[in-house]
Amino acid sequence: MATELPIILVIEDDDAIQAIVEDALSEGGFQIATVKTGEEAVTLLKGGLVPxxxxxxxxxxxxxxxxxxxARAAREVDPHFxxxxxTGGASDKWPVLGVPHSILLQKPFAPAQVVAAVSQLLNAGSQQTSPA
Structure with missing residues (x-):
C-alpha cells in the first residue's frame, strides 16, 4: 500500500545546490523533479501531466x-501554487517581483529550511482549500 508522496518541482542550475535541495526534500518525505531552466519548468507546469x-x-x-x-507562470496555472x-543576491527584489504568499530563502541556507518552507506552504494551502 504505497502512499503517493507530493512531487516538488525544483529549478536550480548549480549541481551542488540542486543535490543539497534534492537530498533535503527526499529526506523530508517528498518526491523531486528537477530541471535547470525556467523554460523547462514552465513547459512542465503548463503541460499538467504531473501533479x-x-x-x-x-x-x-x-x-x-x-x-x-x-513563479508567475505557475500561479497562472494555479493561483495558490x-x-x-x-537566491544569493536578489532578496531585495522579492517584495516587488515575488508572488504573494511565497517564501524566500537567502543562500546559503540550511537544508532543513527548504523542507520547512515547502511544508509550511503546503500546510497553509490545505487550510485554504478545506471547507469552513
Whole structure:
C-alpha cells in the first residue's frame, strides 16, 4: 500500500545546490523533479501531466526566464501554487517581483529550511482549500 508522496518541482542550475535541495526534500518525505531552466519548468507546469505540489526555484536561472517569471507562470496555472525562492543576491527584489504568499530563502541556507518552507506552504494551502 504505497502512499503517493507530493512531487516538488525544483529549478536550480548549480549541481551542488540542486543535490543539497534534492537530498533535503527526499529526506523530508517528498518526491523531486528537477530541471535547470525556467523554460523547462514552465513547459512542465503548463503541460499538467504531473501533479506538482510546489515549486522551489533559484531566482537567477539559465535561459530566458528567471525564477520570478517561472513563479508567475505557475500561479497562472494555479493561483495558490506554493513557491519557494532561493537566491544569493536578489532578496531585495522579492517584495516587488515575488508572488504573494511565497517564501524566500537567502543562500546559503540550511537544508532543513527548504523542507520547512515547502511544508509550511503546503500546510497553509490545505487550510485554504478545506471547507469552513
Amino acid at each position: 506538482y505540489r510546489a515549486l522551489v526555484t533559484d531566482v537567477n536561472l539559465l535561459g530566458r526566464l528567471d525564477g520570478w517569471e517561472v 506554493p513557491v519557494v525562492y532561493m
